[in-house]
Amino acid sequence: MFNDFIKNYNIIRDILRDCFLYGCFSRDGLENKRNVSSRKVSYEMRRIQQYVEEKYIKFEKDGRYKLLSLSYDFMRHTDNFLINTYMTKSFTRTDILTYFHILMYIQAKSISCSLSTIENGLNDEGLISFDKISSKTIERKLAEMRESIGILSCKVVKRTKYYSISPDILQTLNNDELVELHTAVSLYKNIMFPVTAGYYLDQTLKDYMRYERKINSKDINFFNYRHVHFHPVIEEQVLWEILKAIHQRSKVKLYYHSPKNQDNRNSSKVLSPYKIRYDVRHGRFYLISFNNYGKCIVSRLDRIENVEILEEAFQRSDFDEEYTKLMCCSWSSVSLDEGKEPENVKLEVIIDEQNERYIVEKIMSEAPNGTLEKIENGRYHVSLQVNDSGEIIPWIRGYAGYVRVLESAELAERLLNDWKEMLLAYGIV
Amino acid sequence: MFYPSIEKAGKPGCMASRMHSEQRSETERPANEAKRNDQPPVPVRFTKLEKAWLKAVLEKDEIRMLLSSQTIGKLQMELCDFDSPIKDEYFEMTNIIKLPEITQQELYEKNFRLILDALIQERPIRYSNTDKKGNVYSNKLALPVSIEYSMRDARFRVSMYSLDDNRPIMANIFTLSDVRIVDEEVNIDRETAKKLLFEQKYSEEPVILEVTDKKAAMERCFMCFSGMERTSRDLGKNKYEIRLNYYLFEEENLIRSIISLGPYVRVVSPQRISDEIVKRVKKSISLYND
Numbered sequence: 100m101f102n103d104f105i106k107n108y109n110i111i112r113d114i115l116r117d118c119f120l121y122g123c124f125s126r127d128g129l130e131n132k133r134n135v136s137s138r139k140v141s142y143e144m145r146r147i148q149q150y151v152e153e154k155y156i157k158f159e160k161d162g163r164y165k166l167l168s169l170s171y172d173f174m175r176h177t178d179n180f181l182i183n184t185y186m187t188k189s190f191t192r193t194d195i196l197t198y199f200h201i202l203m204y205i206q207a208k209s210i211s212c213s214l215s216t217i218e219n220g221l222n223d224e225g226l227i228s229f230d231k232i233s234s235k236t237i238e239r240k241l242a243e244m245r246e247s248i249g250i251l252s253c254k255v256v257k258r259t260k261y262y263s264i265s266p267d268i269l270q271t272l273n274n275d276e277l278v279e280l281h282t283a284v285s286l287y288k289n290i291m292f293p294v295t296a297g298y299y300l301d302q303t304l305k306d307y308m309r310y311e312r313k314i315n316s317k318d319i320n321f322f323n324y325r326h327v328h329f330h331p332v333i334e335e336q337v338l339w340e341i342l343k344a345i346h347q348r349s350k351v352k353l354y355y356h357s358p359k360n361q362d363n364r365n366s367s368k369v370l371s372p373y374k375i376r377y378d379v380r381h382g383r384f385y386l387i388s389f390n391n392y393g394k395c396i397v398s399r400l401d402r403i404e405n406v407e408i409l410e411e412a413f414q415r416s417d418f419d420e421e422y423t424k425l426m427c428c429s430w431s432s433v434s435l436d437e438g439k440e441p442e443n444v445k446l447e448v449i450i451d452e453q454n455e456r457y458i459v460e461k462i463m464s465e466a467p468n469g470t471l472e473k474i475e476n477g478r479y480h481v482s483l484q485v486n487d488s489g490e491i492i493p494w495i496r497g498y499a500g501y502v503r504v505l506e507s508a509e510l511a512e513r514l515l516n517d518w519k520e521m522l523l524a525y526g527i528v
Numbered sequence: 529m530f531y532p533s534i535e536k537a538g539k540p541g542c543m544a545s546r547m548h549s550e551q552r553s554e555t556e557r558p559a560n561e562a563k564r565n566d567q568p569p570v571p572v573r574f575t576k577l578e579k580a581w582l583k584a585v586l587e588k589d590e591i592r593m594l595l596s597s598q599t600i601g602k603l604q605m606e607l608c609d610f611d612s613p614i615k616d617e618y619f620e621m622t623n624i625i626k627l628p629e630i631t632q633q634e635l636y637e638k639n640f641r642l643i644l645d646a647l648i649q650e651r652p653i654r655y656s657n658t659d660k661k662g663n664v665y666s667n668k669l670a671l672p673v674s675i676e677y678s679m680r681d682a683r684f685r686v687s688m689y690s691l692d693d694n695r696p697i698m699a700n701i702f703t704l705s706d707v708r709i710v711d712e713e714v715n716i717d718r719e720t721a722k723k724l725l726f727e728q729k730y731s732e733e734p735v736i737l738e739v740t741d742k743k744a745a746m747e748r749c750f751m752c753f754s755g756m757e758r759t760s761r762d763l764g765k766n767k768y769e770i771r772l773n774y775y776l777f778e779e780e781n782l783i784r785s786i787i788s789l790g791p792y793v794r795v796v797s798p799q800r801i802s803d804e805i806v807k808r809v810k811k812s813i814s815l816y817n818d
Contacts, residue, residue, distance in 0.1 A: 120750040122760050161761045173755030174775065175726060199570065206571050249576035264571045268579070268606035276599045282644070283594035287585045290679055292619065296581035303574055310568040321647045323687070325678040328754045339577070346613035379680050380623035381751040431622045449815065457660075464625045464681070493748075497788035500811035511816070518813050520791035525806050 105146065105187050108336050109404055113356075114143040115184060116401065119330055122157070122168020150183045177323050179289060181332045182298045193232060197240045200226045202250065202264070211254065211261035214238055269307060274314055280304065285319035289327055292377070293335040293342075328382025333401070338375065340406035341386055345372045348412050351388070353398060354405040370396055371413035373422055378431045385432040389418050395425045395434045428468070430490040441484040444491065445506035448498075452477040458501050465494065480505070492517070583607045584614035590684075593640045625681040636702040643686050643701065646672045646709045650718055652691060655707045657699055667706075668692055671714055673721050675701075689721035696725040734758075734771040735782065736796040741766050745792035752785045769796070783808075 105111060130137045144167055148156060151169060155176070159166040171180065204220050205212055212220070218237055221227040227237075241262055245251040252265045269277065281304055288297030308314040344351045353367040370388035377384050384400035425434045428441035435441060450458050459479050463471055469483040485491055488510045495502055495514060504511035522528075574582065585591060586604055595603075630636050646653045652671045658664050670688035673696070677684055683700070690697045691714055716724075739745050746768055757773040774782050779801075786793055787805055795802040 120754075121746065122758070157759060159759050159761065166759075166761065168759060170758050171755065172757045172773070202571065203569050206567065206569060247576070249579065250571075250573050265573045266606075267571075268574060268603070271602045271606070272599065276596070276602070279595055279599055280603075282648075283585065283591060284582075286594065286675075286677065287588070287591075290677060291581070291585060291588070292614070293581070296577045296614075297585075300574060300578035300581055303572060303578055307572040310570075311572050313566075321644065321674055323674045323676050325676060326680040326755075327677075328751070330751075330754055342613045342618060345618050346611075346615070374620055375618055376620045376622050378623045379621050381748070382754060383751065426620075429622070447815075461625075464627055467626065493788040493790065496790060497784040499784075499787045499805075500808035500815075502812075503815040515813065515816055517790055518809050521787075521794075521809050522806065522813075524791050524794045525802065525809075527806060527810075 106189050108185065108187070111143050111146060111184060111187070112333055112404075114140060115147055115181070116330070116333055118144065118147060118167060119169045119181065119333070122166065122170065146187065147184065150187055151180050152183070155180045171329065173325065173327070174323060177289065177320065179294060179298070179329045179332055181329050182295055184333075185295055185336075193236065194240075197227070197232065197237060198244065201237070201240060201244065201262075205251070205262060205264055211263040213259050213261055214241065217241070217262070267311075269304075269311075274308075274312060277304070277308055277312065277314065278316070281308070281316055282319055282321070286322045289322070289324055292331075292375075293338055294332060295335045296339075326379055331377070331382045331384055334384050334403075337400050337403050337406055338384060340408065341372050341375065341400075344406065344408045345374075345415075347408070348415055350409045350411040350413055352407040352409060353386075353403050354407070355398075355402050356404040366407075367396070367398070369409065369411065371418065373415065373418050374426075375400075376426075376429075376432055381431075383432075387422065387426065387434070389421070393421065394437070395421065397432050397434055399432075426486075428484045429486045430467075430494070433487040433490050435486045441486055442488045442510075443506055444483050444485055444488055444504070444510060446481045446483075446495065447474075447503045447505050448479040448481060448501055449503065450477055450479075450501060455501075458498070462498065462502075489513075579607060579610050580612040580614050583610055583612040584616075587616065593637050594644070621679075623680070625678075627681050627683060630702045632702065635705070639701045639704050639707050640675070640684060642707045642709060643672050643675060647675065647718075649709065651709050652712055652714050653688075653707055654710050655704045657704050659703075669710070669712065669714075670697065671716060671718065671721055673718055673725065687725070689716060689724070691716070696721065696729070729775045729777055731774050731776055731779075733798055734773050735786075735798065735801055737770045737772065737786065738763070738794045738796050739768045739770060740792040741768060742792050743790075745789065748789055749793060752789065 130140050147169075148167070155169050155171055157168045157170060159168070169180075200221050201217060204217055204224075208216075208220075214234065214237065218227075218234060221237075222229060241251065241253075241260075245253050245262065250265055251262050253260050253262050255261070269280075272280065281301075284297065284301050284304060288294055288301050291297060305316045308316045341351070343349075350369050350371050352369060355367065368390050370390055372386055372388045374387045375384055376387060386398045386400060386403075388396050388398065390396055428435065446462075448459055448462060450456065459471065459481075462481055463469055466481060466483050469481050472480040472482070474480055488507065492510075492513065495504065496517065499518075504514050582603065586600055586607070591600065643653065650671075652669055654667055654669055656664070656666045657668065669691040671691060673687045673689055675684055676687055676698070685698055686701050686704075687696065687698050689695070737749070739749050749770060753770075753772055758770055760768055760770045763769055772782070783801060783804055786795060786801075787808060795805055
């Protein structure tokens, strides 16, 4: 039977990525690409359609096939609609009811309550039945609400736990300050990772203003964004686990999946997670970690299915120097191979000095640690060091017509071959 | 039900007294304690994840342009014991644009706040500006449409509708001077100005690309153009067609992005863009022959 909700976000991640990024696969096309059953693809596509607003979903016909795609325009659509895909978790009836009954009971009592008080209170009100819900279930729910969600706090008096609603951290803010905070959140929820947390907070703040303060909050649309990708949101559950591990200084095991076959899962060796690198241009997260032999491992977050946080700890400071050495000349994600030195790259930039000086400024602003030398009017040399010159080829290509590679000869030849191949693609021999 | 009993309970108490009562255990509960009758049945509180994020936001430099120091101080005090795993030192942004530092930080922050106020109040501003070429524009009248943040260069810019020239414009916030909110009547509102920007600046025909999916060309393509409305279809034999709708002021960036994707991405139409790409590629080859 078709179920609206899912237990685990991983179920929709791959299909969401294919739909969102590509949008050119029919149900059969995806079935072949992902090696999953047609029924599963169909279910996940239906689910995605339920969570994402209609205006972002496009349907195209390609012969007899129906194509579904998700796309947006960065000027018109500023809210990341993929956040909604996280609102899909399935709960049992008992889960939901216990959560709200506990909250409402403690709120109504306005005092700290022990497990037995809560349990007896709910039973007296006829909201739970001891036949159906055990003490253990309520105790587990209370622990979840305190430890992982944080909506309850707890103190222990003579070995008995007393639960209360968590302190209201907004209590000292007046209504104007709440509106001010709402404006700030509406900006940062799109630009500070994990953005999902920002969107959740935005909603909670709106609820707080409405229910706790009786303020009608308006939708804020004062900001728009450039170079803010929506798709990295799909990796944010993995990102959050990694951030926790980095912060706790806990080693991890990563479980990768191959894009072609979900069942082909591979686990990594034990790793010390050190840093998240985010490629702003392409919207891609990388984890830089070190294995037990000190080797630097770079992992794409979109290839990671699960993160296991281990009890084994590491010292972050052990890798500070190594990270700087291995990544300081990385354009995006390539680390320096053991025993190797960064490559020297020298570019000649040829411009019309009067009208195109901005090209040189743009190149310099994009080349970290690049140095500039003016040879003569309209001719400049830019020198930089990179771990792997292959990483900067797309960037150099972007300055077609202005840039010639002087060093290295291999890089110059690769670029020249690319140009010739491009002309061939356009039918020019 | 236990909830209706709240309605019957005593007078509303202040937030602080409620806080204290929450922290008292039932064993310490004073008699006849007043309950708030205006509190919602379900309390609204931030989760740990949300608190972690909020604490990290308070560490951002630009937050002081949006929140008063008093608000920041209050929130920091509330969150001082909360341990957030979201820290700047755990992230490194790559492929960014590093622009020269803003020299007049105070003026920049003041301008930002004024423009944000103008947006909130939906009122026009008067300002002076000096562009890159040194041209000075004095006492110009415009309606702010939005504040734009670029994640690549971490700069805020203001998108406005110029009431002197009747056209959308974009300006660096830090180059503006003498910014003030004015009471003058204007014949356009923000939503209309936005619509004009969308309509006037949107290309009539899409760019059609043919992508050969080698060396992850499709994935790179979609990542580069993720913020553009698009459709795509499978042409078979590992080839795909992508149609991109774009804003005319983005055309130069679009051309550069297409070229940066390399030989596996070809512009099918419009001919104008295809010709421009061929021209640039030919010029690139000629640089090696000189």
